[in-house]
Amino acid sequence: MPTFTNPTSDAGDASEALRGLAHASRVFENPADTYPVLGDLLAGMRSLRQVMDQLAAVHAAHQQRVTDDDHNPAAGAAAALAAADELHQAATLIDQAHDRLNAAMSHSGRIVWNPQDRLAERWIGVVFLQGDEADRVLDLIDTKGVEAGIEHLSGWDYGTETTDAAMENGDVHDTPPVYPLDRQAETGDYTMTYNPFGGTVALYRRHLLPAEDAIDPATDTRTPTAHQTARSEAAGREARRSAIRDGGWFEPAAITAVKQTRGLSL
Known part of the structure; x- marks a missing residue:
């Protein structure tokens, strides 16, 4: 259960939940169930995007209070800013993935999965x-x-x-x-x-x-x-x-041609 206060514990629960979903989604007994799963993933992706921004903010806010393994403050600050930048880049990619997932859900919502309903x-x-x-x-x-x-x-x-x-x-x-x-x-x-x-x-x-x-x-x-x-x-x-107008029913083609030439056909 989420704590809503302990990020370490909730991150562990989220990881375990995704591992369980990866296992469970290998088979869908009812293909129509993919639609609500997509909806939950979409909501989860929005939350993940927010998490990325918040992690980046923490790294940027504490850059003046860190060092690296060699106790070098400048190197620690540079690492914190680099981590924040990568997290922002990851958040941007999540935006793109979110848009793709949203489009996929829109298409999926138009599918009638049960052939008996067709x-x-x-x-x-x-x-x-x-x-x-x-x-x-x-x-x-x-x-x-x-x-x-x-x-x-x-x-x-x-x-x-x-x-x-x-x-x-x-x-x-x-x-x-x-x-x-x-x-x-x-x-x-x-x-x-x-x-x-x-x-x-x-x-x-x-x-x-x-x-x-x-x-x-x-x-x-x-x-x-x-x-x-x-x-x-x-x-x-x-x-x-039509055949009679064109020359007669079962009339030989040669006779028809002669009649048409002489203006005798009807």
Whole structure:
């Protein structure tokens, strides 16, 4: 226990405590315990800095009352001043170490050590529209912008009910799915993908879940969702339309070239 009055005894206790800490810190059963240890070391370093200054002050204050082993007052005074100077230099180095330790503690404080507490980001399907319903939303986007479209589609989001349905149906994605000719817009936790050519609109919401629950199986054998199937079909239809506009579906390249040269292609 510290005496707060006997520097010799308290210095011995401090040395013994540091020796014990050096032994105990070889293994941390809980890595999160490093943070409070850093805090205590930081406080201890501030005290050590103060001790250095006080030791230097004692040496400087008593320089006129000392000698060396040869009973030489001048040599004793020079040794006392040299010791005070070295102690001040040590205190300066402790300041630098203190700043480094303080920065390390700041970084350590941002660490989440328990992997079970980690959260992974996933995107759940909120709604997918095609046909007339999608056309109305696409018109809304054209007239009022993408944010108006996202706000409109968010009306299909029923919170936990929507999340549970997406989980059950496998409509959960690492990133919002994007198909050929899709456009994307994001506001807050929502991402909207829309395809004016294929006539489809979809809304996805960011969802955080425990990391261990977000690990995908090595081989994904899940059946594609209705949204994914419809999106793929729409993309296929648009690809076929593009092929016809460019020269015909399964049309030989030579015939296509002749038609384009004569201005016969559509």
